[in-house]
Amino acid sequence: xxxxxxxxVNWYVRLHDSDVDEATRVQWQAWYAADNRHAExxxxxxxxxxxxxxxxxxxxxxxxxxxxDRRSAVKALALLLGVGAVGWQGYRVSPWRADYWTRVGERxxxxxxxxxxxxxxxxxxxxxxxxxxxxxxxxRQGEILVDTAQDPRPLSVCTAEGDILALGARFSVxxxxxxSHVTVATQAVEVQAKxxxxxxxxxxxxxxxxxxDSFGPLRPMEPDAQAWVQGMLVSVDWRLGDVVQAxxxxxxxxxxxxxxxxxxxxxxxxxxxxxxxxxxSLEDALPIRVRRMTDYWVRLxxxxxx
Amino acid sequence: xxxxxxxxxxxxxxxxxxxxxxxxxxxWLRQRMNNAADAADLAQDTFIRVLLARSAGMLNEPRHYLxxxxxxxxxxxxxxxxxESAYLQALAQQPEHYAPSAETRAxxxxxxxxxxxxLDGLGERTRAIFLAVQLDGLxxxxxxxxxxxxxxxxxxxxxxxxMHCLLIDDA
Numbered sequence: 182x183x184x185x186x187x188x189x190v191n192w193y194v195r196l197h198d199s200d201v202d203e204a205t206r207v208q209w210q211a212w213y214a215a216d217n218r219h220a221e222x223x224x225x226x227x228x229x230x231x232x233x234x235x236x237x238x239x240x241x242x243x244x245x246x247x248x249x250d251r252r253s254a255v256k257a258l259a260l261l262l263g264v265g266a267v268g269w270q271g272y273r274v275s276p277w278r279a280d281y282w283t284r285v286g287e288r289x290x291x292x293x294x295x296x297x298x299x300x301x302x303x304x305x306x307x308x309x310x311x312x313x314x315x316x317x318x319x320x321r322q323g324e325i326l327v328d329t330a331q332d333p334r335p336l337s338v339c340t341a342e343g344d345i346l347a348l349g350a351r352f353s354v355x356x357x358x359x360x361s362h363v364t365v366a367t368q369a370v371e372v373q374a375k376x377x378x379x380x381x382x383x384x385x386x387x388x389x390x391x392x393x394d395s396f397g398p399l400r401p402m403e404p405d406a407q408a409w410v411q412g413m414l415v416s417v418d419w420r421l422g423d424v425v426q427a428x429x430x431x432x433x434x435x436x437x438x439x440x441x442x443x444x445x446x447x448x449x450x451x452x453x454x455x456x457x458x459x460x461x462s463l464e465d466a467l468p469i470r471v472r473r474m475t476d477y478w479v480r481l482x483x484x485x486x487x
Numbered sequence: 488x489x490x491x492x493x494x495x496x497x498x499x500x501x502x503x504x505x506x507x508x509x510x511x512x513x514x515w516l517r518q519r520m521n522n523a524a525d526a527a528d529l530a531q532d533t534f535i536r537v538l539l540a541r542s543a544g545m546l547n548e549p550r551h552y553l554x555x556x557x558x559x560x561x562x563x564x565x566x567x568x569x570x571e572s573a574y575l576q577a578l579a580q581q582p583e584h585y586a587p588s589a590e591t592r593a594x595x596x597x598x599x600x601x602x603x604x605x606l607d608g609l610g611e612r613t614r615a616i617f618l619a620v621q622l623d624g625l626x627x628x629x630x631x632x633x634x635x636x637x638x639x640x641x642x643x644x645x646x647x648x649x650m651h652c653l654l655i656d657d658a
Contacts, residue, residue, distance in 0.1 A: 183654070190649045194642050199626045222653075229652050233621050235598050241618035243577050244603055247569035248614075289624065 182218065189222035196292055210296045210330070224294060231281070238284055282306040283323070285433045288412065288453075296330030300410045302355075303431045303453075324355040326410055329368075342393045343374040352383075353407055364388040364402045372396070414451045414459075421445040421467065425481060432456045434477025441483045442469050501538055504549055509534065512553050519561060529564065533557045563600075570599045605652050616641050617648030 192209050195201065213219050281301060283289050289301045294311055301307065305323025310316075316336040318327065329336050329347040336347045338354050340361040345354055350368035354361060363372060369384045375393040383389050383399065388406070390397040405415035414431075416424050422443030429436040431453045445467055451459035460471050463481065470484040509530060516526035533556045574596060578587070587595070602622075606614055612634075619630040620641065627641045634641075 186653050187646075187650060190646050190653070193649065194646050197620075197627075198642075199628060225653055226649065229649065230621075233602065236602060236622050237595050237598070239577055240599060240602070241622040243570065243573045243599060244606070244618060244622075245615070246573040246576070247566075247599075247603065287624075 182222070185216075185218050185222045186225070188212070189219065189226050192223075193226050206296065213294075213296065220294065227294060230291070234281055234289075238287070280306065280308045280321075286431050286453075286456075288409070290410075293330075295332045295334075295336075297332075297336065298328040298330075300326040302326075302409050320354055320356050320361075322356055324353060324409070326353040326407055327351070342391055343372060343377075346371045346373070360390055360392050362388065362390045364406050366402070366407060408450075409453060412453045414453055415449075416451075417448045418446055419448070421447060421463070421469075421481070424449075424451075424463070428453075428456050428459055432479075434475075434479070436479050438469075438481035439483065442467070442481055445469070501534065504537065504553075505534055508549055508553055511550060512557060515550075515554060516557055516561070525564065529557060529560050532560050536560070566600060566603055567596070570603060571596060574599065605655055606648075609648055609651055612636070612640075613644040613648050613651075616644040620645050621648070 192212060195205055196209055213223060281289065281291060281299075283301045283303060283305050285304045287301075287303060291299045291301070293299055293309060293316075295316060297316070299307070299309075299318070302324035305325060306321040307325060308317075308319040308321065310319070311334075314334060316332065316334050318325070318336070318338045320338055320340050325338070327336070327338060327347065328351045329349055331349065338345045338347070340354060340356050342359070342361040345352070345361075345363055348369045348371065350365055350370050352363060352365045352367075352370050354363050363370060363383060365383045365385055365387055367385055369382055372381045372383060372389060372391060374391050374396065377394055377396075381389065381391075381396050386402055388400050388402045405413070405417075408415045414424075414427055416427070420443060422438055424447065425436060425438045425443075428451065436456070447463075447467060449462070449466070451462070453459075460479065460481075463469065464471050468484050469481045472480045472482050512533060513526060513530045516529050517523060520526050520529070533553055536556050537553070574592070578592075606617070609617065615634055616630060616636070619625045619633060620627065623630075625633065627638050627645075631638045631641045
């Protein structure tokens with residue numbers, strides 16, 4: 182098993198390379214499918230990821246700081262070094278169920294056991310349940326992009342309002358209060374709302390919002406609707422109010438704008454990893470000023486106001 | 488380490504163990520920790536561990552056995568204290584309204600403890616690279632820049648760290 186674990190680790194390291202290509206993914210899938218023990222080893226890597234995913238933001242710094250602190254304490258206790266770890270039980274979870282989440286401002290990419298790629302946008306949470314008959318991704322909050330891997334088992338994303346069955350698609354789903362939004366970038370999906378009998382198919386390039394008992398109209402997708410995966414927000418002729426609302430999702434605390442400036446229109450691309458830079462560029466481009474009570478309370482106002 | 492020989496009369500064994508060795512253990516811990524209250528607490532905890540392990544019967548080398556357990560507890564105590572203080576410092580830098588509840592803080596601390604234990608035995612560089620990629624979510628390139636190493640070094644140490652964690656899971 183040790184050799185197989187080592188193979189799994191090598192695949193993991195290759196797949197998480199920033200310039201991983203399709204050929205590598207195909208080879209990895211062949212490896213994964215070739216032997217049950219391969220799948221088992223991969224599942225263990227996913228468990229590990231899951232456990233590490235429980236760590237709060239900033240955990241790495243805290244762990245390093247604690248280590249330095251402890252090192253000086255333990256210097257006087259040379260005898261104590263080298264005694265092994267105790268009690269890691271209780272961190273095991275059942276094999277095919279995992280949940281993943283991101284905090285405000287975070288994004289995260291995962292490769293699931295079948296090779297499906299899952300991107301979590303800011304402040305999102307999913308439960309993933311794979312069994313012999315199906316692949317289920319339960320979206321609890323926020324937004325995900327799913328790039329479906331081929332597999333005999335159907336893949337669905339469930340939201341509070343209904344189910345979205347992937348027909349080999351790359352698509353994103355966002356959970357809002359009482360409404361789900363689906364956008365299909367390639368292939369197609371079928372939507373089943375909770376309290377409606379007919380299904381609706383969404384093809385490439387279309388978006389749909391639906392509630393438990395009604396479908397909205399099919400709309401052509403915004404060209405850059407999925408740019409968040411690359412850490413970008415792209416706006417073409419948007420109202421400032423809408424830009425601010427979009428940016429606010431990536432920032433803890435309050436971000437808003439006053440009525441006087443909400444209607445200003447602009448086009449631009451913003452880096453989601455640093456919304457302060459985005460705010461500064463808005464301030465440069467528009468007759469507004471950024472009013473900051475703290476980093477957690479920020480409001481855009483007309484620049485004329487004293 | 489197979490110091491446990493008999494399994495009968497566990498409680499009797501524990502009583503004897505306590506009577507004959509608790510003074511010694513207390514002294515052993517006192518020498519290693521400069522705080523008498525901590526030493527007394529850990530001596531008690533050590534016997535509780537023995538009781539829970541139900542293996543106090545007859546020990547060939549009871550003091551060796553007790554010292555092994557006590558050493559693990561001392562390490563955990565230092566681990567907990569150092570993580571607690573690092574975590575509190577991190578919290579202190581957060582804005583005022585960001586005040587997680589006592590339960591959340593305890594859960595975070597347990598998670599940090601578990602990860603820290605898991606990383607025991609990793610070299611400095613492997614640990615730093617592993618944390619940068621796995622917990623901070625940096626790309627290999629960014630981790631390489633931050634730590635001043637090559638991308639292939641990042642790959643190699645990431646693999647080593649992952650393997651270490653997976654093998655601990657086996658234990």
